[in-house]
Amino acid sequence: MSQKLLEVEGLTTGFRARAGQFVKVVRNVSLSMGRGETLGLVGESGCGKTTFGMTLLGHLRPGGQVLAGSVRFEGVDLFSLAPHELASIRGQRVAVIPQSASSALTPTMRVGEQIAEVLALHLGLAGAESQERVLDLLTQVHLPQVEELVRRFPHELSGGQLQRVAIAMGLAGTPELLVLDEPTTGLDVTTQAHILDLLREIQESTGTAMLYISHDMGAIARVCDRLAVMYAGEIVEDGGIAEVFADPVHPYTRGLLGSVPRLSYAGLPQAMAGRPPAPGQDALGCAFVPRCAFADETCKTVDPILEPTDRAGTIPHLVQCHHWQRVVASGTSGQMQDLKAGIDQGLQPEPLLDLAEVDITYAKRGLAALVARWRGEPEPPLTVSSFTITIHRGETLALVGESGSGKSTIARTIAGLLPPRAGRIDFGGQDLASTVESRPAKMHHRIQIIFQNPDASLNPRHTVKQILDAPLRLYFEMDQKGRLDRSGALLEEVRLTPQYLERHPGQLSGGEKQRVAVARAFAAEPDLVLCDEVTSALDVSVQAAVLELLAGLQADRGAAYLFISHDLAVVRAIADRVAVLYQGRICEVGPVADIYAPPYHPYTETLLAAVPEPVPGARAQLLAKDVQEAEPPARGCCFQRRCPRRIGSICDDETPPSQFASDGHVIRCHIPLEELRESQVDLISAANIPTHGIVADGQ
Amino acid sequence: MRSLSAVPIRLAQSLRSFGYIWRSLRRSRQGTIGLLIVIVHMFIAVASPYIVPYSHHDIDGKNRLAAPSVEHPFGTDSFGRDLFTRVLLGGRAAIGVALLAAAIAVLWGGLLGILLAFIGGRVDEVAMRLIDALLAIPGLLVVLLVVAALGTGFGVLTLTLGYAYGVSTVRVARGAALAYVASDFITAARARGERKTNIVMRELIPNLLDVLLVEYVMRASWALTAISSLSYLGFGIAPPTPDWGRMVFENQVILAVHPWGTLFPVLALASLIIGINLAGDALSKAIGLDRSQEAPT
Numbered sequence: 001m002s003q004k005l006l007e008v009e010g011l012t013t014g015f016r017a018r019a020g021q022f023v024k025v026v027r028n029v030s031l032s033m034g035r036g037e038t039l040g041l042v043g044e045s046g047c048g049k050t051t052f053g054m055t056l057l058g059h060l061r062p063g064g065q066v067l068a069g070s071v072r073f074e075g076v077d078l079f080s081l082a083p084h085e086l087a088s089i090r091g092q093r094v095a096v097i098p099q100s101a102s103s104a105l106t107p108t109m110r111v112g113e114q115i116a117e118v119l120a121l122h123l124g125l126a127g128a129e130s131q132e133r134v135l136d137l138l139t140q141v142h143l144p145q146v147e148e149l150v151r152r153f154p155h156e157l158s159g160g161q162l163q164r165v166a167i168a169m170g171l172a173g174t175p176e177l178l179v180l181d182e183p184t185t186g187l188d189v190t191t192q193a194h195i196l197d198l199l200r201e202i203q204e205s206t207g208t209a210m211l212y213i214s215h216d217m218g219a220i221a222r223v224c225d226r227l228a229v230m231y232a233g234e235i236v237e238d239g240g241i242a243e244v245f246a247d248p249v250h251p252y253t254r255g256l257l258g259s260v261p262r263l264s265y266a267g268l269p270q271a272m273a274g275r276p277p278a279p280g281q282d283a284l285g286c287a288f289v290p291r292c293a294f295a296d297e298t299c300k301t302v303d304p305i306l307e308p309t310d311r312a313g314t315i316p317h318l319v320q321c322h323h324w325q326r327v328v329a330s331g332t333s334g335q336m337q338d339l340k341a342g343i344d345q346g347l348q349p350e351p352l353l354d355l356a357e358v359d360i361t362y363a364k365r366g367l368a369a370l371v372a373r374w375r376g377e378p379e380p381p382l383t384v385s386s387f388t389i390t391i392h393r394g395e396t397l398a399l400v401g402e403s404g405s406g407k408s409t410i411a412r413t414i415a416g417l418l419p420p421r422a423g424r425i426d427f428g429g430q431d432l433a434s435t436v437e438s439r440p441a442k443m444h445h446r447i448q449i450i451f452q453n454p455d456a457s458l459n460p461r462h463t464v465k466q467i468l469d470a471p472l473r474l475y476f477e478m479d480q481k482g483r484l485d486r487s488g489a490l491l492e493e494v495r496l497t498p499q500y501l502e503r504h505p506g507q508l509s510g511g512e513k514q515r516v517a518v519a520r521a522f523a524a525e526p527d528l529v530l531c532d533e534v535t536s537a538l539d540v541s542v543q544a545a546v547l548e549l550l551a552g553l554q555a556d557r558g559a560a561y562l563f564i565s566h567d568l569a570v571v572r573a574i575a576d577r578v579a580v581l582y583q584g585r586i587c588e589v590g591p592v593a594d595i596y597a598p599p600y601h602p603y604t605e606t607l608l609a610a611v612p613e614p615v616p617g618a619r620a621q622l623l624a625k626d627v628q629e630a631e632p633p634a635r636g637c638c639f640q641r642r643c644p645r646r647i648g649s650i651c652d653d654e655t656p657p658s659q660f661a662s663d664g665h666v667i668r669c670h671i672p673l674e675e676l677r678e679s680q681v682d683l684i685s686a687a688n689i690p691t692h693g694i695v696a697d698g699q
Numbered sequence: 700m701r702s703l704s705a706v707p708i709r710l711a712q713s714l715r716s717f718g719y720i721w722r723s724l725r726r727s728r729q730g731t732i733g734l735l736i737v738i739v740h741m742f743i744a745v746a747s748p749y750i751v752p753y754s755h756h757d758i759d760g761k762n763r764l765a766a767p768s769v770e771h772p773f774g775t776d777s778f779g780r781d782l783f784t785r786v787l788l789g790g791r792a793a794i795g796v797a798l799l800a801a802a803i804a805v806l807w808g809g810l811l812g813i814l815l816a817f818i819g820g821r822v823d824e825v826a827m828r829l830i831d832a833l834l835a836i837p838g839l840l841v842v843l844l845v846v847a848a849l850g851t852g853f854g855v856l857t858l859t860l861g862y863a864y865g866v867s868t869v870r871v872a873r874g875a876a877l878a879y880v881a882s883d884f885i886t887a888a889r890a891r892g893e894r895k896t897n898i899v900m901r902e903l904i905p906n907l908l909d910v911l912l913v914e915y916v917m918r919a920s921w922a923l924t925a926i927s928s929l930s931y932l933g934f935g936i937a938p939p940t941p942d943w944g945r946m947v948f949e950n951q952v953i954l955a956v957h958p959w960g961t962l963f964p965v966l967a968l969a970s971l972i973i974g975i976n977l978a979g980d981a982l983s984k985a986i987g988l989d990r991s992q993e994a995p996t
Contacts, residue, residue: 415890436892445891457883462906470901471891524891 003075005176005209006056010069013051015279022067023280025051029069030306035176036207042239043230044276044539045510049213052230053179054694055079056211057094058086067265073177074502075575080414090174092122099182100464101166101528103280105154111165112150113506118172137168141198159403160191164198173203176689184219188402189566193610193622194550195696196222215539217260218612221245226315229253232277232287235306239317240284241616249309249319251292251327251585259544260614261569266593266685268573271446276507286322294323294330351391351526352560353414358423360384360406360413360584381411381631382421384584391528396554398575398592400568400607407564414562415449428527445475450523452511458505464491464516465501471523491520494549495554511542516547522553531563535570547574577664579603582639590665596684599676601667602645608683637670645679647671711947730981736879736974740967741861743787744794751784764957776950786963788972789941793926796857796936801859801919808868816876817899823873828968830869838863839925846934856935860925864918875910881901913983918974927968943968 008031014022025048033039043049053070054060058078068078073094076143078086098104106115115134119125125133138146154162163183170178178616180199182663183191200223220227222242227244229237229252237250248254255272262269274291277283285300286292291301304320311317321327337339361382364372373379384406391397399407412418414425416436427446427658432697433439448471451457458467468487472478477579478486488498494515514534521529535543550575554561571578572592579589580603588601595604608621623644633636637650643651647670656668667673724730741781753759759771759779773782815823836858845859879885880903888898929935930944940944943964950960 417886417890439892441892447890449887449890451885451887457887458907459902460918469892470888474891474893520887538818659787 003642005035005037005074006031006486007072007075008032008055008069009072011055011066011071012068012127013055013061013064014067015061017280021659022065024067024282025064025233025279026055029235030234031238032234033053033177033209033211036203037207037213037226038203038210038224040224040225040227041211041213042217043051043213044218044256044277044359044541045215046276047230048179048279049230050232051659052233053181053211053213056177056179057090057096059090079173086124091118091175094177094179095170095173095175096179096181097170097183099341101162101184102154102159107154110151110153111157115150115165115169115172118169122173133172136170138165140171140202141165141168142194143168153669158191159187163187163191163235167195167198167202171206171208174206175208176469177211179421180210180213180214182216183212185214185216186190189568189612190402190606190610190622191485193612194218194474196612197622199223206435216612217245217540217614221614221616222612229256233279234287234320235318236288236320237318238306239309239311239319240313241476242316243311243315244312245614245616247311249324249328250288250321251294252288253589254327256541257293257614259541260544261544261547261567261573261609263569263596263608263613266572266596268551268570269544271543271548272541275511284398286320286329290429293350294321294327296323298322307512336600349395351389351390352393352428353432354424354426355387355389355414356409356424356426358384358410358413358425359389359421360387360409360418362409362418362422363421381634382584384413384420384633387423387584387586389586389589391560391562391573392557393527394554394560395576396574397561398563398565398571398578400565400578401581402566403431404583405581407581408532409584410581411532411562411564412450414528414532415447427481434624445471445524447525447530448526448528449513449530449532450517450534453537454510454517454539455505456463457517458513458520460505462504463501464503464505464508466503467505467516467520471520475524486523490523491516493522510538511546514538514542514546517554518546518549522557522559525557527561528560528562531561531565533564536565536567538597543570550574568596568607579608585632585638586666586668587639588665588667590661591666594662594665598660598682599667599673600680600683601639601669602643602676603639604669605680605683606642606644613645636669643673645676663683700921724978724981724985727981727984729977730985733974733977733979733981736970737972737978740790740794740971740974742840742858744791747787747791751787753784755785755788756780756939757784764953764958767959773963774957776794776946776960777953777957779795782959782963785946786943786967789943789964790967792853792940792942793923793934793944794964794971795931796853796860796926797919797922798856799915800860800913800922801864803857804868804918804922805911805915806865807861808865808909809872809914811865811908812869812872812874813876813899813903816873816880817895817903819880827870827873830866833866834870838866839928842925842929846929851929851934851937856929860922864922868914868918868938870912872907876903879906907908909986913979913986916975916982920972920979923975924972949987 002323011026011029012024013026014024017023019066029052041049041053051061056073058071059064066079073089078089080250081089105111111387112134114131115137117129119133134150135146138149143149143161143164157165167183184427186197187195196219199210202208203223210218210223214220222682224241227239228235229250231252237248239242239251244253245257248257258270259272272291277287281441285302286295286304287297289299299322306318306320307323309319359382361380362381363369386411389397399410401407409418413420414441415593416434419434424436424543465484465485465487467657468490469483472483472486487501491500495511496515500508500512500516505516508516534550535546538546547570550561553559563571575592577590578589578592578595580595582599582603587603588595596608598610609623633640633652635657636654637643640646650670655672656670658666658668659673661667661673667676671677724734757780759781761779762771762775763779764777765771765775770783771783773786775781776785778848815826832904841863842859846855849855885902887900888902926935927944930942931948933948935944936942946964950957954961
């Protein structure tokens, strides 16, 4: 431990803009890492995390340049090395594990060959020796049936398996430092829990140092010993994970940690105002000033430096703030707010949308279906089967489940974009036709959709004015002046100003785009809004604000939401009722308070146990196997293959009964409720406590 | 039809975002040079009837096959006609046909391609196989056949070339439109209950105008080459209208003794085509499409 593994000193990198000017991305970063240390790097998107991470491999994107400082790996300055010297370090002694394994692996090469290539390049291994090592590596990352797996192509593996292959590839050169760039973003919560567990295990067994770049505080808390917070390309706080989480010192860290929704609180945190400065805005003083409640004249004129605090701890705690003492003295940071506070719960629920025994399939129809049957092709199982649910006026029904569980499919069917194969849909007491085209025109405005990714759901060639004009023109008899006024008013309702009317989506931030999408949906004065993962593409700091906005609009307008999400903490904050979906089948449905307390359906239990709470030391309980099922089983319980509480062949053969745990709380499981209640712990209150020791068998 | 009346306004609004394309076109040196060449040629094509010193069929009997002089800057041909006049006028017909033919091609080909991408399913499948079959017949061959049968009128040439280039535009436009058809903003418009014409006109086409613009420029350059080839072969612009291709044919036999009659029309044609291509390449790079891989049909 005499020499640090990695020493970054005063590193500033930038991109060449016009006329010899540089846009700085990483600014004056000094950071060191010891051997075997796990350092989490957090910050909002656009703060320079990935650019910094890549400099540890001596890599800059084309046009990038080191303007000052150095990156020393075991004393060697990476940016002074010749390309061939750098190549011997990269991949072998410092390796990177990318965010999207599916795009990092070559689609036309078998996964075994891809790992063997790394071995040949860095260790000179070949033949049987190489083969053996490949199998070892894949076993190390807990992939099943490795002999068979090496011959598969990337597209034949699930997202979680691909990420494991990418980790195995990263480990192939037995590196001393692993740079992980958002390695679990985009994975399901259960898969993520397994990957995080694997990373921790690898760290313990190999002693590899890790730089873990993420915006996910929960994931960082699981894997890292130390945390560095990056804002506008600078490190603003650096310290031991337990100390920083327990008592963050920089106002930005406080804001970030404070805006993470917690499973353990039935409310949403206060949103952080503002957004990070765009690279290239070099103002004097602290970059956080516009968003900081503690800022004064000093902050605007004097650059703060990263200095030690008086905090006790094994790892020195550094902060870059003029007023950290004042911040600490101000007491606790973020306050939780109850989104449901303003809504009168005493209303008699009146059904708005009624889905009864709805089956949905993407199977071929008409002539093509006949041809398929004639050829003897088996009919694919239903994507959504016997889906029965009621949404009441003004309520929020959350639909949760992993990717591929049919959540979005149901939304598409309600929107009339995908006709169901069977079943009945009632809306406002009337039969709802199965396609948009066959619904009466005056019906259209009542159901609106908000999509996950506002980049894709707003036409890039339209101005905000045109975007908001579309529903107004379509649904209401208004003249141009009236529509313009209404658009301006709508923008104010989503807390934007009418100045935005002339802008194109490309000129807005992610959160602003999503606000415009929300405004477009509410322009129609809908009774039901289908929210399809509306916050999952946004930073946590922005997410809180968008959720707050949705809750406020609901209180004002009385619209019902079908809120599709995979984030159980968000769902707990915003939903009135929750339906848990697995493979297009409802496992459990009930009021939000009942869903988050035992008895749970084993699948709900699995999901809740896997949520990474931002609590250092907490570990997920890996209840179910990490497999993604392509198809639901033909009969029996839909969760039979992964269920941690499987009781026997009855699960395979018989459809589970609907058991009523309380009024409106239904669990579809063969296990009697009493038995479930007795054997299950309350995962919500347990999540606050480090839960080492009760880790169940993952594989 | 209320919705259609809004289309020109929408187009104008979309075209405003071409400001950035214009700027990046100007930033590239090749693009600027190409643009300058094209502008000079277009100016000559429009203004030449008013600036030429002679009529294109005026014969100076005393000065046949004259070398360039003050009186005849490019010399004269074997009839004693002023070559400067004929070269300046010689692009008009060809450019006119090329611009019109490319417009026709992009209009029908682009619209059909976009519609097929939007409709999808079996209609798209069948129509595309038909287009593939048509693409298998070389365009120039079709034009030669039609011209041989119907003669070489301005209208016949324009329409036939417009057809021939439109066939391949269908593919390009369909491919570009497919990227948008499944996108969320189209789904949002469908879920909103927008009529299909509205979705195509308001949501889809504004996103494809840039692709179609590049397509238009490239088709125009190829059409110009095609017309000149046809004229050279005697199937294009008919005499007495002056035309570069035709002039090359008329003067090539005396190339060794009197190169001016061939040199100047060739220079004129080559510079225009190079200009269009430079501008077109810079345009497609500015928009983010790279057409350098694509060969003329």
